[in-house]
Amino acid sequence: MFDANNRGVLELSRRPGNDICADCSARDPEWASYNIGIFLCARCAEMHRGMGSHISKVKHIRHDRWEESQVQRLCEVGNSVAKAKYEKRVPPCYRIPNEMDCDALLEEWICAKYQREEFYRMERQPFMAGHTEGYLMKRGKEDPRYYPRKFVLSEANDTLKYYVDEKKDPKSSIKVSEINVSFAPPKMEKKSSFQISFVNSAGLTRHLFVYHDDPQTAVNWYNAIRCTKLHRLQIAYPTVSQAQLVNLLTKDFIHEGWLWKTGPRPTDAYRKRWFTLDQRKLMYHEEPLSAHPKNEVFLGHEGYAIRVGVPAGVRDQKYSFTLWTPERWFYFSAEAAVDRDAWIQAISSVIETPPTPQEVSMAARMVRKRGIFSSR
Numbered sequence: 001m002f003d004a005n006n007r008g009v010l011e012l013s014r015r016p017g018n019d020i021c022a023d024c025s026a027r028d029p030e031w032a033s034y035n036i037g038i039f040l041c042a043r044c045a046e047m048h049r050g051m052g053s054h055i056s057k058v059k060h061i062r063h064d065r066w067e068e069s070q071v072q073r074l075c076e077v078g079n080s081v082a083k084a085k086y087e088k089r090v091p092p093c094y095r096i097p098n099e100m101d102c103d104a105l106l107e108e109w110i111c112a113k114y115q116r117e118e119f120y121r122m123e124r125q126p127f128m129a130g131h132t133e134g135y136l137m138k139r140g141k142e143d144p145r146y147y148p149r150k151f152v153l154s155e156a157n158d159t160l161k162y163y164v165d166e167k168k169d170p171k172s173s174i175k176v177s178e179i180n181v182s183f184a185p186p187k188m189e190k191k192s193s194f195q196i197s198f199v200n201s202a203g204l205t206r207h208l209f210v211y212h213d214d215p216q217t218a219v220n221w222y223n224a225i226r227c228t229k230l231h232r233l234q235i236a237y238p239t240v241s242q243a244q245l246v247n248l249l250t251k252d253f254i255h256e257g258w259l260w261k262t263g264p265r266p267t268d269a270y271r272k273r274w275f276t277l278d279q280r281k282l283m284y285h286e287e288p289l290s291a292h293p294k295n296e297v298f299l300g301h302e303g304y305a306i307r308v309g310v311p312a313g314v315r316d317q318k319y320s321f322t323l324w325t326p327e328r329w330f331y332f333s334a335e336a337a338v339d340r341d342a343w344i345q346a347i348s349s350v351i352e353t354p355p356t357p358q359e360v361s362m363a364a365r366m367v368r369k370r371g372i373f374s375s376r
């Protein structure tokens with residue numbers, strides 16, 4: 001039965017603020033939490049249900065019956081008022097997920113807002129402590145198994161350390177201000193995982209793959225690293241705006257997947273490699289979870305171009321494309337036209353924009369191994 005209360009809910013759902021999901025900003029939400037007083041998309045409504053009805057009671061705005069008092073509650077609160085309350089003290093370093101993000105980030109955001117009330121009670125923000133330690137499951141460097149390793153994050157020292165044997169020195173001490181963290185890249189096939197990438201003392205990129213069974217712990221680690229990095233960058237670059245620094249904290253990979261690469265001679269074979277586009281760095285690896293890339297190329301702006309096909313004389317596979325850099329040309333081939341086009345679009349989006357000063361300094365740190373790209 002569609003009555004006056006249903007019409008009231010529908011009318012409220014079209015008001016500015018209520019026309020996007022309160023938690024992930026998806027358009028035209030069709031659900032509502034009638035005790036909190038907000039409109040939600042189907043995915044977030046399901047996550048609200050997961051917290052239990054003592055936290056959030058959800059209904060469909062058209063398919064369920066509505067009581068007058070429930071409509072009244074939605075009218076009094078609504079998404080804008082709820083946001084002012086539940087997101088009052090979201091620190092700038094916290095990653096606020098959107099509809100494109102993975103379940104773990106979105107679920108923890110919702111639980112942090114309504115169940116743990118982390119954003120209007122500052123003392124409940126574990127990621128802001130400046131020091132985090134605990135166990136994460138870390139993939140072996142040469143060994144695909146995961147082992148529990150103690151990790152210690154210190155804002156005062158700008159370090160993330162991990163230990164194989166806690167009585168000994170750390171196995172590795174990484175500068176937090178120079179790392180990137182990609183949350184739950186699909187290749188890891190684990191919901192609460194992340195990949196930490198940094199340039200080691202030899203100038204080579206190293207990847208660490210870690211996870212924790214508890215999504216709350218994993219997301220806390222991720223945001224703790226972001227917060228530590230922001231505070232360190234604020235010290236290092238006092239004149240750069242906070243918004244610009246927040247943009248440098250962590251970046252999910254722009255694109256990843258298998259490609260074949262070949263050299264300039266018609267006799268050169270195509271080799272299958274796992275490619276990762278991490279900001280302006282195009283890396284290729286033996287396997288998706290390799291500890292190091294076999295090589296990496298910095299993608300600049302002037303003198304860079306990408307086109308479908310390969311020049312005459314270069315062995316052509318069906319879905320080939322060419323990347324021009326000032327130093328040399330690279331020849332790739334994808335498994336299908338759709339993959340090739342996705343790579344061309346991803347790389348184009350990077351090389352169309354001039355690099356920032358921070359990106360130029362990253363390029364300077366990368367070891368240049370001229371010629372190796374084609375021969376390995």
Ligand SMILES: [Zn+2]
Pocket residue numbers: 021022023024025026040041042043044045099
């Ligand atoms: Zn949503």
